[in-house]
Amino acid sequence: MLRIGVVGCGAIGREHINRITNRLAGGKVVAVSDLYVEGAHQVGDPLGATVYSNSADLVNDPDVDAIICTTPAFAHKETVIQALEAGKPIFCEKPLTTTAEDSLELAEIEMELGKKLIQVGFMRRFDESYTQVKDLLDSGEFGAPLYLRCSHWFPEVDDGFTTEMAVYDAAIHEIDVIHWLLNERYESAQVMFPRQTGKKNPELKDPQIMHIRCKSGVIATIEVFLNCQFGYDISCQIVCENGVIDLPKPPRPLLRRSGGQTIPLDENWKNHWMRAYDLEIQQWIDAVRAGELTGPNAWDGVIANVTADALLRAQQNEGQIEPIAVGPRPDFYK
Numbered sequence: 001m002l003r004i005g006v007v008g009c010g011a012i013g014r015e016h017i018n019r020i021t022n023r024l025a026g027g028k029v030v031a032v033s034d035l036y037v038e039g040a041h042q043v044g045d046p047l048g049a050t051v052y053s054n055s056a057d058l059v060n061d062p063d064v065d066a067i068i069c070t071t072p073a074f075a076h077k078e079t080v081i082q083a084l085e086a087g088k089p090i091f092c093e094k095p096l097t098t099t100a101e102d103s104l105e106l107a108e109i110e111m112e113l114g115k116k117l118i119q120v121g122f123m124r125r126f127d128e129s130y131t132q133v134k135d136l137l138d139s140g141e142f143g144a145p146l147y148l149r150c151s152h153w154f155p156e157v158d159d160g161f162t163t164e165m166a167v168y169d170a171a172i173h174e175i176d177v178i179h180w181l182l183n184e185r186y187e188s189a190q191v192m193f194p195r196q197t198g199k200k201n202p203e204l205k206d207p208q209i210m211h212i213r214c215k216s217g218v219i220a221t222i223e224v225f226l227n228c229q230f231g232y233d234i235s236c237q238i239v240c241e242n243g244v245i246d247l248p249k250p251p252r253p254l255l256r257r258s259g260g261q262t263i264p265l266d267e268n269w270k271n272h273w274m275r276a277y278d279l280e281i282q283q284w285i286d287a288v289r290a291g292e293l294t295g296p297n298a299w300d301g302v303i304a305n306v307t308a309d310a311l312l313r314a315q316q317n318e319g320q321i322e323p324i325a326v327g328p329r330p331d332f333y334k
């Protein structure tokens, strides 16, 4: 049994604790921590888990074999370093950190240690819709991909959600999944702001249209609309030489009532990615127990942050094309 400590008992921390406790096999949550220690008690006490108010004590608890980090993005780096220093595997929710510089620093520490300990929570790679699309692209049947359009539509965000978070919190998922789907490397980034919705905090730029050009010339367009009002909706359409592939929507019943028919959308990410998260965390538990991590690694975290940094620069100069300079993947991460 893998003894897991969870740092950060907010929305997704609780989801992961629940799935490990009630649905997955081979893992047990033995410790939890949160700066808001009451919140940690709420989830930890019913499980008989040890409750900490800081991550260092949890990471260094000899009864904790591996860590899940579900604090806000700005706090990830600190916990990841603690785990690396303790030589313990850590599953860190996306993004690995908020800057390329910080993520690179983590990758360098890990390479120095000589053992892969970090997995990043890019769960779309575990989602059946995306794996079907990847299989089709890899089969070669559709010929070369030419361009793709993705939308990341969110019903509404709170006032703390910033223009920059549209990149490193939301679009970071597309940034990761697109290069993985296409086996591509990125070259440049551009951001445009179309007419802005009135249904948002005045400080936030919403919606945003992001373009990423790949080394092969493929152009990916990512539409991020965080206050779309109607539901949580993710789409991706890939136009190839021999046809077009659309990301399948999660299966939902068609409802006929009140003189109309509808397929309801999810309200948020929790249900939308439920199966992907289950698979992601189950495979992480299995991999840690087997002694070798197989999921998205720290270098994938670096690629995402280098790309995000270019998009953040592009946000400052609408329409300007910003280079994305990711070094070659080190052998350690191949």
Ligand SMILES: NC(=O)c1ccc[n+]([C@@H]2O[C@H](COP(=O)([O-])OP(=O)(O)OC[C@H]3O[C@@H](n4cnc5c(N)ncnc54)[C@H](O)[C@@H]3O)[C@@H](O)[C@H]2O)c1
Pocket: 007, 008, 009, 010, 011, 012, 013, 033, 034, 035, 036, 039, 054, 055, 070, 071, 072, 073, 075, 093, 094, 095, 121, 122, 123, 169, 269, 273
């Ligand atoms: N993969 C996904 O689809 C997905 C979905 C949701 C969230 N996330 C990611 O998970 C992370 C957490 O998101 P959330 O929505 O659960 O946030 P949240 O705000 O609901 O929860 C974060 C928790 O961490 C606690 N915290 C803050 N700083 C801390 C620290 N230094 N040590 C210990 N606890 C600390 C807060 O008190 C809070 O309880 C973010 O990085 C987010 O991007 C990923």
Ligand SMILES: O[C@H]1[C@H](O)[C@@H](O)[C@H](O)[C@@H](O)[C@H]1O
Pocket: 154, 169, 170, 171, 173, 269
């Ligand atoms: O835009 C949201 C994503 O669609 C979710 O998958 C989570 O990562 C969440 O944190 C983001 O705010």
